[in-house]
Amino acid sequence: MKNILETVGNTPIVKLEKIIPPGCGEVFVKLEANNPTGSKKDRMALSMIEGAEKRGDLKEGMSVVEYSGGSTGAGLAFVCAIKGYRFRLITADVFGKEKIGLMRALGADLEVIKSEDGKITKELIGKMIERAEEISVEPDTFFTDQLNNMDVIEGFVPLGDEILQQLNGKVDAICDTVGTAGTLMGIAKSFKNKGVDSKVIALEPASSPILSKGIKGAHNVEGVGLGFIPAIYNSKYVDDVISIEESLARQICKELASKEGIFCGTSSGMNVAGAIKLSKSLGPKSRVVAVACDTGLKYLSEGLFY
Ligand SMILES: Cc1ncc(COP(=O)(O)O)c(C=O)c1O
Incomplete structure (x- = not known):
């Protein structure tokens, strides 16, 4: 019998069959909703907690703190629940009700910050970070600090390995x-470890083209486009940056659900929109991969699907 933590990862991959326009190649989608809390973030949550345990930074009886729009928070709440750590989470009222409910159900202690106008902005993310940093200096507290934690990268290396396999x-x-x-x-x-010569393309919301043009803006694609270049981002490993309209990402989410049976959130729609664009430019013999980050269930109340 497996411990639930051992069920993180090893998700299926499927080929799109219905929504690919003529002239494209193969587009594959990695179904990360199959992780225990319904998103790819279970991988990095487990990696951050076990990395800290290995180094002795996180020990029995301590609390874990993080800020999150939902998916990382749910992943951390899940891992902390299983391992017996108290988990304190800073979030904001711009993220899906279902995500906040899920984090609560998994046992997180939540602080919800109020936004100015219901939009995800650099200022709002800044407030969340500030509050998490305040808590992080309390005794017996470990701040997972997802934006600066290199264990996050390690958590996603197996995702690449699985795709290649x-x-x-x-x-x-x-x-x-x-x-x-x-x-x-x-x-x-x-x-790179496996010597595979694939193009690596970063995507970003067209209304917040920070990576391609250095311009930050507002959008409603949860979990991405933070309005600054994250510390983990290394442009040396990125061949190109493509901006995608949020409206196209939302349209693709509807098509993925109704035509391909892939029920996922807005960032996943943006990934698939990017993959279709790439597939068109690389031609019929090409093979492009996108990650469907999480389940669409978390986006029902915000009206993503109807
Ligand atoms: C729903 C969702 N999609 C995409 C991402 C972006 O993934 P990454 O942080 O690995 O760049 C996140 C991150 O929080 C997310 O929650």
Whole structure:
């Protein structure tokens, strides 16, 4: 019998069959909703907690603190619950009700910060970080600090390894919308370790093109486009940055659900939109991979699907 923590990762990958326009190649989607809390973030949560345990930074009886829009918070709440740590989470009222409910259900102690206008902005993320930093100096507290924690990259290396194993090492391009950049960097590291010469493409919301143009802006794609370049992001491993309209990402989410049976959130729609764009430019013989980061269940109340 497996411990629930051993069920993180090893997610399926599927080929899109219905929504690919003519002239494209193969587009594969890695289904990360199959992780225990419904997102890829279970991988990095486990990696951050076990990394800190190995180094002796996190010990029995301590608390863990983090700020999150939901997916990382749920992953950490889950791992902390299993391992017996108190988990304190700073979040904001711009994120899906379901995500906040999920974190609560998994046992997180929540502080919810009020936004100015319901939008994800650099200022709001700044307030969340500030509050987490305040708590982090309390005794017996470990701050996972997802934006500056290199264990995040290690947590996503197996995601790249799985893709290569599932596709027999043949991948022409991988694209991913950047939040912490952990997923993109983890996959890039995996591909480099294995000597796979695939293009690595960063995606970002068109209304906040910080990576491509240095301009920050507001958007409603949860978990990505933080309005600054994250510390984990290393442009040396990135071949290109592509901006995607949020409206297209939302349209793709609807099509993925109704035509492909892939029920996922807005950032996943942005990833698939990017993969289709790349596939078109690389042509019919190409193979492009996108990550479906989480389940669409978390986005029902915000009206993503109807
Ligand atoms: C739903 C969702 N999609 C995408 C991302 C971005 O992934 P990464 O932080 O690995 O860049 C996140 C990160 O929080 C997220 O929560």
